[in-house]
Amino acid sequence: MTAPDRTLAWTLARAHLRRRRTQNVLTILGIAVGVMALIAALSLTNGFTRALISATLRASPHLSVTAYTPSGPSPDLEQAIRSDGRVQAFTPFLADKGLLTRPASDGRAAGVDFTTLFGVTRDAARVLDLPPEERLTLGTLKDGEVMLGAALARSVGAFSGEEVRLLNSSQRRTTLKIRGVFQTGNYLIDSAYAFTNLKTLQQLQGTTTITGYQLRLHNPDLAPRVGDDLTRTRAYSALPWQSLYGTLLDQLALQKRVIAFVVLLIVVVAAFGIANVLTLAVFEKTQEIAILRAIGATRTLITRVFLIEGLILGFGGLLLGNVLGLAISAYFTVRPFTLPGDLYFITTLPVEVKLTDILAVNAIGLTTTLLAALIPARRAASVEPGRIIR
Numbered sequence: 001m002t003a004p005d006r007t008l009a010w011t012l013a014r015a016h017l018r019r020r021r022t023q024n025v026l027t028i029l030g031i032a033v034g035v036m037a038l039i040a041a042l043s044l045t046n047g048f049t050r051a052l053i054s055a056t057l058r059a060s061p062h063l064s065v066t067a068y069t070p071s072g073p074s075p076d077l078e079q080a081i082r083s084d085g086r087v088q089a090f091t092p093f094l095a096d097k098g099l100l101t102r103p104a105s106d107g108r109a110a111g112v113d114f115t116t117l118f119g120v121t122r123d124a125a126r127v128l129d130l131p132p133e134e135r136l137t138l139g140t141l142k143d144g145e146v147m148l149g150a151a152l153a154r155s156v157g158a159f160s161g162e163e164v165r166l167l168n169s170s171q172r173r174t175t176l177k178i179r180g181v182f183q184t185g186n187y188l189i190d191s192a193y194a195f196t197n198l199k200t201l202q203q204l205q206g207t208t209t210i211t212g213y214q215l216r217l218h219n220p221d222l223a224p225r226v227g228d229d230l231t232r233t234r235a236y237s238a239l240p241w242q243s244l245y246g247t248l249l250d251q252l253a254l255q256k257r258v259i260a261f262v263v264l265l266i267v268v269v270a271a272f273g274i275a276n277v278l279t280l281a282v283f284e285k286t287q288e289i290a291i292l293r294a295i296g297a298t299r300t301l302i303t304r305v306f307l308i309e310g311l312i313l314g315f316g317g318l319l320l321g322n323v324l325g326l327a328i329s330a331y332f333t334v335r336p337f338t339l340p341g342d343l344y345f346i347t348t349l350p351v352e353v354k355l356t357d358i359l360a361v362n363a364i365g366l367t368t369t370l371l372a373a374l375i376p377a378r379r380a381a382s383v384e385p386g387r388i389i390r
Contacts, residue, residue, distance in 0.1 A: 062216050
């Protein structure tokens with residue numbers, strides 16, 4: 001198409017849009033509201049996912065390297081871990097499951113609950129991302145002391161300074177003194193995990209072996225790659241946090257897809273409002289189109305006129321929707337939603353805006369707009385001037 005034709009197409013498109021200002025504004029607002037809702041929903045979902053994963057990793061290592069058969073510390077593996085620049089800290093650990101009980105006393109009923117118990121060294125304070133006071137307690141656990149998750153302590157009904165009894169998986173018993181509690185914000189961890197020092201758990205099990213090593217990485221996303229590098233030539237298996245919490249990650253990803261699909265329907269419905277506006281314009285301008293075709297306007301020119309009208313409406317809606325969506329995200333960053341911590345693991349709902357989400361929203365919105373505008377554009381291009389003028 002020549003430059004004059006392109007100029008004529010733009011001129012006709014602007015002239016058509018000026019005559020239906022109210023309908024055009026309503027169409028733009030419809031698209032804007034859909035895009036705004038989609039950006040805000042995705043940002044809130046991203047924030048919830050990030051906060052939940054962050055809470056989960058506070059009391060969980062990024063990577064666990066476990067021996068196929070129980071054995072003592074491995075100097076070779078420890079040296080490989082120390083020399084790996086991706087590793088921030090590590091600790092040997094011994095894991096066990098057991099039953100915690102607190103005898104009835106002072107009018108209180110007995111408390112009982114199951115726990116996953118980890119025997120760790122003082123380096124665990126650097127592996128786990130606990131608050132400073134809790135990290136100090138974890139790093140200074142003495143023989144016979146235990147640190148309980150906050151929800152586990154409430155379930156057992158035990159407080160710092162009290163004693164609880166432990167029956168481990170091999171039916172051995174011991175008494176442990178509660179040194180303190182930790183709280184990650186993730187109820188599933190706070191209600192199940194407990195820590196003691198490595199020597200205490202080894203003595204309870206009657207062994208000098210360890211289960212393996214727990215690692216904290218500078219970048220948690222690299223856990224599968226680091227685990228593969230460390231265990232490729234050694235009799236150890238790697239368990240990155242992505243595998244340990246794979247079900248949780250899958251549920252969060254599914255939640256985001258469902259929310260995005262439902263809200264996306266708003267954008268699609270609003271975008272096809274463009275088809276309604278342009279179809280009415282085609283009916284109103286049928287004679288004008290016929291005259292243009294009679295004096296030499298091509299089908300391509302007529303199609304371009306209505307596609308330009310659709311694009312102008314679509315771009316206007318997308319631009320306004322992006323501004324409103326980012327504004328709402330900024331508002332919820334300053335004044336976040338409040339959530340019940342025991343139910344959702346976090347007390348506030350953070351916001352995380354991702355550029356990829358915004359680009360995807362705009363790409364889908366623009367594609368839908370083009371498809372919606374293409375239907376009346378093709379109808380306009382198919383007008384037969386001879387039949388209309390007669």
